[in-house]
Amino acid sequence: MPLEKHHKITIGGFSFVLIILLSMGVFMYLFYMKIEVNYQNLDQKISDLQTDTQTKINELSDSIIETNNLVNTEVGSLNKELSTLKASVGEDFSGIxxxxxxxxxxxxxxxxxxxxxxxxxxxxxxxxxxxxxxxxxxxxxxxxxxxxxxxxxxxxxxxxxxxxxxxxxxxxxxxxSLELANSNDIKVGQKVAAIGNPLGLGFSSTQGIISATEREGPNGINAYIQTDTPINPGNSGGPLINTEGKVVGINNFKISSAEGLGFALESNYIKEAINDISQEQLNQTLIN
The missing domain is CATH 2.40.10.10 (Trypsin-like serine proteases)
Structure with missing residues (x-):
């Protein structure tokens, strides 16, 4: 009898130890899984934080670029206005x-x-x-x-x-590129400047005023500005600009027997001719 009792105690003790070990194993497994889940959650949070931070950086960079572009545009516009004012109130076209x-x-x-x-x-x-x-x-x-x-x-x-x-x-x-003015708006007496290549002297400028509009040209069409701005050989094809820097005409010809009789095709006819050419040859309109 005592032997059997001892045997039962031994089996009972072994079972108890086994249960303890299994319990500890389960606990350790659950603890490990919890740590793994926490690590995964932490990795996801770090990834989300990195993504959000990069998005904020990109937004800030875009904002800085946009602000810089806006400032440059405003400065350029202000410089143009100052040049226009300078040309309109004085005799100096230099800025334009x-x-x-x-x-x-x-x-x-x-x-x-x-x-x-x-x-x-x-x-x-x-x-x-x-x-x-x-x-x-x-x-x-x-x-x-x-x-x-x-x-x-x-x-x-x-x-x-x-x-x-x-x-x-x-x-x-x-x-x-240069912008064409509406030649319907030009007035006699307005100041203009011709830029061209007179006698091979490239990028030269001369100044004068509009003497008349809608003068008849070699084509029999009343489409020409008369100006006292000196137009010499080599100026042909160059722009006649106003104080805003817009093209009012293209320098075309002069009366060689007289001084101060130059003629430029009005800008609206330039637009018409160029768009006819571009539509026919390129299937597009170049000047809107």
Missing amino acids: IETVVKSVVTIKTDSAQGTGFIISNEGYVVTNAHVLADSNGYLAGNIRAITYNEGTKNAEFIGFDSDFDIALIKISGSYD
Whole structure:
């Protein structure tokens, strides 16, 4: 009997120990799983925090860039207004011309040279058709454009309008372009400046006033501004600008037997001719 009792005690003790060990195993497993879950939650929180922080940084960066762009735009607008005021109240076009000349090009061919100006950021240039013609009236070869900042560029001929003596060419690159004024708004007596390449002297400027509007030109159309602004050989195709730096006409011809009789095709006719060319050759409207 005592032996059997001892045996029962031994079995009972072993069972108790086994239960304790199993309980500890279960506890340790649950404790480990809780730690693992906590680690996963912590990793997710860190990831979310990193994502949120990066988003805030990106938003702040975009805000800084937007603010900087706005400031630059406002400064540029203010400088333009100051230049316009300076030109309108005085005789000094320097601030306006300093900006406009960057969009003016000297045009050279194997036969002649003249001037043109950029009308779109993509490098489309307007000039007089006769600037691109050889001595026989045909398109001259090897058309080149000398820009103010980018040097000499080979130019692609796009098309021309013989009625208005307008031609469209293109050079590679991205540029500031000139804006056409509404020539219906120009008045006799307004101050203007011509920028061009007179006698090969590139990027030169002369000043004067509008003497008359709607003068008849070689095409028999009353589409020309008369100005006392000196227009010399090489000025053809260059812009005639107002005190806002907008193009009111394209310098076209002068009466050689008299002083102060220059003529420029009015800007609204430039727009009409260029859009006719671009629609026909490019299937697009260049000037809105």
